[in-house]
Amino acid sequence: xxxxxxxGAPNVSFDVTAIRKDFPIFETGIAYLxxxxxxxxxxxxxxxxMDYFEKFNSNIxxxxxxxxxxxxxxxxxxxxxxxAFINASSTKEIIYTRGTTEAINLVAYSWGRKNIKKGxxxxxxxxxxxxxxxxxxxxxxxxxxxxxYVDIDERGELRQDQFRKLLERxxxxxxxxxxxxxxxxxxxxxxxxxxxKAAGATVLVDxxxxxxxxxxxxxxxxxxxxxxxxxxxxxxxxxxxxxxRRELLEAMDPFMSGGDMIKAVRxxxxxxxxxxxxxxxxxxxxxxxxxxxxxxxxxxxxxxxAIRSHEREIxxxxxxxxxxxxxxxxxxxPPSRRAGVISFALEGIHPHDLATIADRDQVCLRAGHHCAxxxxxxxxxxxxxxxxxxxxxxKDEVDRLVGSIKEAQRIFK
Amino acid sequence: xxxxxxTSADDxxxxxxxxDHFKNPRNFGRLEHPDISHEEDNPLCxxxxxxxxQIKDGVIEDIRFHGRGCAISQASASLLTERxxxxxxxxxxxIGKADVLGDLGIDISPxxxxxxLLSLKVLKVGAYGLAAHEEDEE
Numbered sequence: 160x161x162x163x164x165x166x167g168a169p170n171v172s173f174d175v176t177a178i179r180k181d182f183p184i185f186e187t188g189i190a191y192l193x194x195x196x197x198x199x200x201x202x203x204x205x206x207x208x209m210d211y212f213e214k215f216n217s218n219i220x221x222x223x224x225x226x227x228x229x230x231x232x233x234x235x236x237x238x239x240x241x242x243a244f245i246n247a248s249s250t251k252e253i254i255y256t257r258g259t260t261e262a263i264n265l266v267a268y269s270w271g272r273k274n275i276k277k278g279x280x281x282x283x284x285x286x287x288x289x290x291x292x293x294x295x296x297x298x299x300x301x302x303x304x305x306x307x308y309v310d311i312d313e314r315g316e317l318r319q320d321q322f323r324k325l326l327e328r329x330x331x332x333x334x335x336x337x338x339x340x341x342x343x344x345x346x347x348x349x350x351x352x353x354x355x356k357a358a359g360a361t362v363l364v365d366x367x368x369x370x371x372x373x374x375x376x377x378x379x380x381x382x383x384x385x386x387x388x389x390x391x392x393x394x395x396x397x398x399x400x401x402x403x404r405r406e407l408l409e410a411m412d413p414f415m416s417g418g419d420m421i422k423a424v425r426x427x428x429x430x431x432x433x434x435x436x437x438x439x440x441x442x443x444x445x446x447x448x449x450x451x452x453x454x455x456x457x458x459x460x461x462x463x464x465a466i467r468s469h470e471r472e473i474x475x476x477x478x479x480x481x482x483x484x485x486x487x488x489x490x491x492x493p494p495s496r497r498a499g500v501i502s503f504a505l506e507g508i509h510p511h512d513l514a515t516i517a518d519r520d521q522v523c524l525r526a527g528h529h530c531a532x533x534x535x536x537x538x539x540x541x542x543x544x545x546x547x548x549x550x551x552x553x554k555d556e557v558d559r560l561v562g563s564i565k566e567a568q569r570i571f572k
Numbered sequence: 573x574x575x576x577x578x579t580s581a582d583d584x585x586x587x588x589x590x591x592d593h594f595k596n597p598r599n600f601g602r603l604e605h606p607d608i609s610h611e612e613d614n615p616l617c618x619x620x621x622x623x624x625x626q627i628k629d630g631v632i633e634d635i636r637f638h639g640r641g642c643a644i645s646q647a648s649a650s651l652l653t654e655r656x657x658x659x660x661x662x663x664x665x666x667i668g669k670a671d672v673l674g675d676l677g678i679d680i681s682p683x684x685x686x687x688x689l690l691s692l693k694v695l696k697v698g699a700y701g702l703a704a705h706e707e708d709e710e
Binding site for chain 2: 528535540
């Protein structure tokens with residue numbers, strides 16, 4: 160049964176009750192409000208991975224026997240699914256990575272070291288996840304380049320005036336997130352990419368929070384690089400994607416080197432493999448990539464439009480419910496301008512205490528700096544509590560969160 | 573993950589005295605002329621605790637702590653200062669993790685253990701000059 164469903168998208172309209180039946184973890188009774196951290200995975204994904212382990216477990220791109228062919232076919236089939244999912248021109252532009260972090264590091268290493276020079280300007284934003292800051296800081300320190308950060312306004316939205324000013328200084332690279340993982344802010348990515356491209360910059364968009372929820376059309380967006388993670392979009396950990404425009408990828412040197420990324424190795428030198436394999440050294444996360452393919456099928460089956468509208472409904476519901484709680488401060492833009500992420504603080508109660516109390520009600524809530532310490536400093540908080548939603552989130556889980564908050568307030572009164 | 577059921581009447585984790593130490597911390601503030609002053613933070617949660625010690629004839633004559641953070645970290649610091657005040661340094665050196673956790677008297681999950689032991693780290697690193705990383709490695 161699992162094997163049969165693993166191949167295709169679920170045949171359901173957007174019915175959360177039905178969707179939740181695909182996620183066995185909900186049988187434990189948890190309210191899961193941490194999907195911006197990592198999503199849950201449906202049976203279709205774990206089933207596709209189990210199929211690999213139990214029926215054709217073998218290494219790809221090497222062996223001549225039948226199960227290895229099957230493994231290779233399924234591994235490469237995910238690439239086409241991902242290409243279609245983000246509307247890239249070619250599967251050559253879809254590089255498998257372990258996740259967004261590796262994808263950005265790959266660009267910082269292979270593109271950055273070749274193209275960023277002393278005195279160059281890199282433009283980032285204060286909303287960035289550490290993984291879209293630290294690789295550039297390392298690169299800038301090594302090359303003697305400068306980094307400037309676009310600030311936010313009081314609503315938690317990027318200051319476009321400041322961004323335009325920075326573009327006048329002709330940055331070499333502009334990198335920003337499609338959606339803020341800490342505040343849920345949906346950035347005007349289309350306009351920002353267009354402006355940055357017009358200023359002559361190479362543009363990387365961190366799609367870790369964008370691809371799973373908003374979806375993306377990389378050709379319409381017009382960015383040079385787009386990075387995202389499988390585990391935030393119903394797939395397993397350890398499989399993610401770097402999209403890069405082909406001409407840029409062609410001109411880049413490998414990131415990791417070794418087996419599988421070569422055409423021919425001689426003692427006097429090596430010829431690299433063609434795209435995309437040039438960037439995929441060593442034995443790959445085969446099961447995970449196959450699982451990611453099943454995740455893309457699942458999302459495509461639901462439809463990204465339907466996913467967006469479901470998340471909007473839950474986000475509006477949660478925003479309203481949390482607004483009614485006394486002593487609760489919400490961070491970030493209004494629900495119409497944000498993705499399914501709500502960061503908040505409770506007067507007199509540290510987010511970790513709230514998360515511990517919520518945990519005893521089986522409510523999974525994130526508390527911390529969300530790998531966005533510069534943003535936390537900017538907001539003048541050490542940490543926030545964060546609830547985030549996905550395809551399987553139902554209003555009852557939001558109600559349970561509000562119950563935990565009231566319980567925390569009772570204990571700390 | 574914890575299997576404890578959250579019952580509102582009989583709260584095992586956030587006992588009343590912990591909330592009391594959090595909201596009314598003992599020995600809170602700064603000393604004007606401390607002999608030792610040390611601060612540590614836990615950047616993961618943003619907890620900060622610092623302690624000022626006044627030492628006379630080998631005895632902790634006075635102590636104050638300052639900081640911010642969750643109830644566990646702050647209550648643990650407050651409880652520790654109560655233990656330390658008037659204690660000979662030699663005895664203070666014998667205070668260990670078990671004592672601090674015992675004072676809290678609750679079952680601390682692995683995720684919160686750093687909160688509970690931050691004050692002990694301040695004491696050890698500050699008063700005994702241990703390197704912070706040694707404490708982390710234990």
